[in-house]
Amino acid sequence: MRLSQFHLRTEKETPAEAEIASHKLMLKAGMVRRLAAGLYTWSPLGLRVLRKVEAVVREEMDAAGAIEMAMPSVQPRELWEETGRWQKFGPQLLKIRDRKEQEYCFTPTAEEAVTDFFRHECASYRQLPVNFYQVTTKFRDEIRPRFGVMRAREFVMKDAYSFHVSDEDLIQRGYNVMYAAYERIFTRLGLAFRAVAADTGAIGGSASHEFHVLAESGEDALAFSQSSAYAANVELAEAVSPGERAAPAETLREVATPVQKTCEDVAALLGIPLARTVKSVAAMGADGFVLALVRGDHVVNEIKLSKLPGMAEYRLATEAEIVEHLGCEPGFLGPRGPRRPIRVVADRSVAAMADFVVGANAPGAHLAGVNWGRDLPEPDVVADIRNVVAGDPSPDGQGVLGLARGIEVGHVFALGRRYSEAMGCTVLDEHGKAVHPAMGCYGIGVSRIVAAAIEQNHDESGIRWPEAMAPWRAVVCVINPKGNAEVAAAAEALYRELAEAGVDTALDDRGLRPGSMFADIELIGIPHRIVVSERGLAAGTFEYRARTAAEAEQLDRATLLERLS
Numbered sequence: 001m002r003l004s005q006f007h008l009r010t011e012k013e014t015p016a017e018a019e020i021a022s023h024k025l026m027l028k029a030g031m032v033r034r035l036a037a038g039l040y041t042w043s044p045l046g047l048r049v050l051r052k053v054e055a056v057v058r059e060e061m062d063a064a065g066a067i068e069m070a071m072p073s074v075q076p077r078e079l080w081e082e083t084g085r086w087q088k089f090g091p092q093l094l095k096i097r098d099r100k101e102q103e104y105c106f107t108p109t110a111e112e113a114v115t116d117f118f119r120h121e122c123a124s125y126r127q128l129p130v131n132f133y134q135v136t137t138k139f140r141d142e143i144r145p146r147f148g149v150m151r152a153r154e155f156v157m158k159d160a161y162s163f164h165v166s167d168e169d170l171i172q173r174g175y176n177v178m179y180a181a182y183e184r185i186f187t188r189l190g191l192a193f194r195a196v197a198a199d200t201g202a203i204g205g206s207a208s209h210e211f212h213v214l215a216e217s218g219e220d221a222l223a224f225s226q227s228s229a230y231a232a233n234v235e236l237a238e239a240v241s242p243g244e245r246a247a248p249a250e251t252l253r254e255v256a257t258p259v260q261k262t263c264e265d266v267a268a269l270l271g272i273p274l275a276r277t278v279k280s281v282a283a284m285g286a287d288g289f290v291l292a293l294v295r296g297d298h299v300v301n302e303i304k305l306s307k308l309p310g311m312a313e314y315r316l317a318t319e320a321e322i323v324e325h326l327g328c329e330p331g332f333l334g335p336r337g338p339r340r341p342i343r344v345v346a347d348r349s350v351a352a353m354a355d356f357v358v359g360a361n362a363p364g365a366h367l368a369g370v371n372w373g374r375d376l377p378e379p380d381v382v383a384d385i386r387n388v389v390a391g392d393p394s395p396d397g398q399g400v401l402g403l404a405r406g407i408e409v410g411h412v413f414a415l416g417r418r419y420s421e422a423m424g425c426t427v428l429d430e431h432g433k434a435v436h437p438a439m440g441c442y443g444i445g446v447s448r449i450v451a452a453a454i455e456q457n458h459d460e461s462g463i464r465w466p467e468a469m470a471p472w473r474a475v476v477c478v479i480n481p482k483g484n485a486e487v488a489a490a491a492e493a494l495y496r497e498l499a500e501a502g503v504d505t506a507l508d509d510r511g512l513r514p515g516s517m518f519a520d521i522e523l524i525g526i527p528h529r530i531v532v533s534e535r536g537l538a539a540g541t542f543e544y545r546a547r548t549a550a551e552a553e554q555l556d557r558a559t560l561l562e563r564l565s
């Protein structure tokens, strides 16, 4: 690519509206331009990077046996009614009408559409397992779009869906295969990442993992044991607002009524130890109940609340039972493994007096009847609970927890039969019996990865792309191309030679002054810069500098080619 014929438009000033490094640098480098809240135009430069990420994702998905397809962005209400998600998905689902007053949504994810495709295409166990994927634009009407493409409303997601005859097959030939593919994808992209249980690990953690790029600016808090493999998303945002699907944080405050019990009172009533730290908050109605996820003697994970009539005693319940009682999407309970028993602690007398429930994800308790202001600082609960777990004992009993911040770039999830059952999707098993296939779903935030990579790779001059994501791996800079034909010709020859050697190279023949040209190249983060100048030509060398190196070196042609190929 000749940059004189490309569209590059960088900015000197740091844009005031951007808070984090990736957003600032993407705007400064001219990779994206904001069209409206959460909506971004990808410039030719930005698109090159996005396509590089997509290419790695596609290669590894194909290598893992997944098959690419594409589903519509606009999907009919009827389809989403089949699973109840037309309502349950909540305000993130953008609903639209056509000229005939038919209702549609702009797809935020495609479980319904792929299950519909599958039920028409596949009839026999012999066709399983199968894994369909697509790389398409998704829309979520995020409550707080921010950080540019990091949390956009329209974004590019790779989503894959696998279908299996048994739970074992789902884990072995679906989930685990995707997990391994994700490790390869993020490794190839040159990112420092970590897979964590999406569920704080208490229940069914093995059936849902998120992949996080580690970065200070990450919206998620990750807790990991210093002495074992335990790693989990603390899911603070979820805990404060139990799914934007269910009740936004604002409503939590609205339902507050005067409190009659203290934390200690409720702990005594439930017969559980008082939490040392307060880590999650959920809303509760007057005749709600307390749902505790229990491991051993400890309530280790979020208490979830809803109206579960007729439950007045402690008893064991399955996740499916609870979901049915709640009439909610299972995701509302947090991602969990199929059919793992969880203990429901139901006590109307406690529930009736509780306004809020708080609790700890580390060993400790979740407590009802908490008074804002007295038991919790009023202004910013998220900030308050973000700092509490480091040093707490790890829930697996091994060592203490450390904390890191992460950006969720991928998610693997063993869904089970929730969608195939709801949508009447069956295949014939080897005995000729109709069975609902078990499903897995696997997402990657392709456009978010671009921003996440910058969070990890930048300096005061700009972006430092990992090789696999760079818009070009190398750039040949020509000093004064119009003024010196010999220099221009040598640069042109080197540019061709690099291209022939398979190095994705740009030729900076824009004729800018060296200072401006180099500033641009550093800002847009090209990993290898070669300068062709009159002085170098006379000495038979090129000036070479890696984006990550402090100093430039003078290299002859052969050494240079060897370095780059």
Ligand code: ATP
Pocket (backbone or CB within 6 Å): 109, 140, 142, 149, 150, 151, 152, 153, 155, 157, 408, 409, 410, 411, 443, 444, 445, 446, 447, 448
């Ligand atoms: P988050 O917790 O950040 O809201 P999510 O858990 O809602 O993400 P998933 O439903 O797991 O997202 O979707 C798969 C992937 O899509 C996520 O892992 C993330 O990388 C990406 N993604 C989700 N929401 C957005 C968004 N608003 N902007 C950009 N990427 C997103």
Ligand code: MG
Pocket (backbone or CB within 6 Å): none
């Ligand atoms: Mg989300």
Ligand code: MG
Pocket (backbone or CB within 6 Å): 408
């Ligand atoms: Mg998430």
Ligand code: MG
Pocket (backbone or CB within 6 Å): 210, 408, 410, 411
């Ligand atoms: Mg997720």
